Amino acid sequence: MPDLRLRRIRLQTERFLPLLLMADDRQAEVEALLRVGTLYGLFVQRRQPVSLTVITDETAAFAANGPRAHLDGGLRGKRVAECRLLVTAPAFRGKGLARQLLMRVCGLLDTDCDAMIVGTGTVPRMDRFYRGCGFAPCFVLPHHFSEAWPAPIWEDGILLDDMQYYARHIGRTGPSPR
Template identity: 30%
Template sequence: MKIELIKEEDKRNYLELLLLADEQEDMIDKYLWRGELFALYDGGLRAVCVVTDEGGGVFEIKNLAVEPRFQRRGYGRQMMEFVCGRYGGRCRKILVGTGESPLTIPFYRSCGFQESHRVKDFFIDNYDHPMFENGVRLKDMIYLERNFLTAED
């Protein structure tokens, strides 16, 4: 297994997989070009993740997607461990925003994240169509965070 940082000019090649986690292309365009895109390979592409620097020692996971036929095999967790290892030593916290899904929130909690805050009606106000995950209509963006100690703490 290996995780690679994807060059700027190649980021669009991963759009199909990115759309699994964020199904509106213009929303992906808002963060893809200012973030770092990582791809996890294990005999082929298995997962992608976009991380942005939000300033003030805060990084945000904007997109984490695993190929459907390889989900629930540990690739998402491997990517989370990689991201936390890469950024944890140089940040105060890592944020991740997600819909209120019975699958994603427990996953992030199991990776050491805890609920931070929510943005009411985010999915209603920012997407051009209703969004559903596991039969649940997404309304609010639920933010979770994982805190890290820095040299200043």
């Protein structure tokens, strides 16, 4: 792949909606994530996005009194970033670009965060992908997909219900979650 560049995208993030909506078709949710998160992308020759991700700061959620402090993932009190969306353009799938984007963003955040988390459906392909990126299972949100989405979601022939979260230590110091 020639000249892949990682970019933090600050302006006109809405122009990337068509690609982001391939990861989550709820436009209002994606737009809300773009308002609170940071959009990163891998670009070919600075123009064409081949893979995008939205990262949010979840540190407050895992503080001692935060809404996620009760989750048993070894993350309480840690500086936590969450990969909320990860998508690769169809013509570029299967080339390791989502993995490359995720790894490069983890490297970029290693001085600001202790851990990166990501939630996904309980699908073997996704489990292999995130484990292959150095993530380990850390907690489950039961019935997340069946309660949060208006219609059933199927992936790889599996009806999604629980959301499995994975964590990866990315900070330069301190123990890894779990």
